[in-house]
Amino acid sequence: MVADDLFKALADPTRRTILDELTQKSGQTLFEICARLSMKHQLGISRQGVSQHLAVLEAAGLVETRREGRYKFHDLNTAPLRRIADRWLAPHPSGPEENTP
Amino acid sequence: MVADDLFKALADPTRRTILDELTQKSGQTLFEICARLSMKHQLGISRQGVSQHLAVLEAAGLVETRREGRYKFHDLNTAPLRRIADRWLAPHPSGPEENTP
DNA sequence: TTGATAGGCAAGTGACTGCTTGCCTATCCT
DNA sequence: AGGATAGGCAAGCAGTCACTTGCCTATCAA
Numbered sequence: 094m095v096a097d098d099l100f101k102a103l104a105d106p107t108r109r110t111i112l113d114e115l116t117q118k119s120g121q122t123l124f125e126i127c128a129r130l131s132m133k134h135q136l137g138i139s140r141q142g143v144s145q146h147l148a149v150l151e152a153a154g155l156v157e158t159r160r161e162g163r164y165k166f167h168d169l170n171t172a173p174l175r176r177i178a179d180r181w182l183a184p185h186p187s188g189p190e191e192n193t194p
Numbered sequence: 195m196v197a198d199d200l201f202k203a204l205a206d207p208t209r210r211t212i213l214d215e216l217t218q219k220s221g222q223t224l225f226e227i228c229a230r231l232s233m234k235h236q237l238g239i240s241r242q243g244v245s246q247h248l249a250v251l252e253a254a255g256l257v258e259t260r261r262e263g264r265y266k267f268h269d270l271n272t273a274p275l276r277r278i279a280d281r282w283l284a285p286h287p288s289g290p291e292e293n294t295p
Numbered sequence: 296t297t298g299a300t301a302g303g304c305a306a307g308t309g310a311c312t313g314c315t316t317g318c319c320t321a322t323c324c325t
Numbered sequence: 326a327g328g329a330t331a332g333g334c335a336a337g338c339a340g341t342c343a344c345t346t347g348c349c350t351a352t353c354a355a
Contacts, residue, residue, distance in 0.1 A: 122301075123302065124300090124301065124302090140301095140302085141303090141304095144303075162301090163300070163301050163302075164301070164302090165301075165302070
């Protein structure tokens with residue numbers, strides 16, 4: 094389920110802060126994001142923790158990555174965000190989501 | 195944290211289905227929502243489960259309630275939804291969310 | 296080639312969460 | 326009054342999640 098990945102990704106405050114950082118400066122590496130979370134947000138989190146958060150954001154389609162040599166750059170993709178509110182702003186004839194987990 | 199309640203509320207698929215139902219028909223009671231989840235969505239969930247979900251949605255500001263006698267009606271409030279995407283669509287000078295849990 | 300840098304994989308742990316069950320209160324209808 | 330209906334409170338349980346630790350691979354610079 095696509096919507097599920099999206100909302101689950103947004104549910105964590107650290108992931109939302111990562112999106113904030115990528116909004117300010119796109120194309121950051123893992124270490125760069127780690128440094129910013131630590132410096133600007135006083136987030137004492139390990140590199141692995143950030144890496145796992147980025148994986149969740151990528152699975153949700155909110156972050157796209159490109160490799161260059163040993164560097165992996167992370168870019169923001171706001172497309173999924175813009176469709177969130179639309180779902181509940183107008184009545185739908187049928188439920189847009191199957192809910193059988 | 196307001197944003198935290200909002201995103202946590204949206205993280206659960208059952209709660210999103212409840213929002214779908216309230217979009218279709220506003221002002222439903224707890225039992226009415228229970229019946230619709232069971233009939234239309236094959237969700238085998240207890241009344242307490244639905245009640246707890248509604249409490250979370252109300253804490254997030256997505257649902258507002260009004261009592262009339264022994265009935266409690268639930269109405270949708272889409273205002274918080276419309277501000278979600280805005281956060282990451284334009285760069286912010288400083289982080290809009292404190293992240294010190 | 297050696298060391299340093301950037302990142303990945305996997306297992307373990309503590310906390311949170313969704314859900315149930317059991318019991319209780321309040322309102323309405325005969 | 327008495328039963329039925331609508332809803333609330335609280336404890337308990339199982340599954341999920343965020344995070345850490347330890348080790349491994351790949352690229353670059355000397």
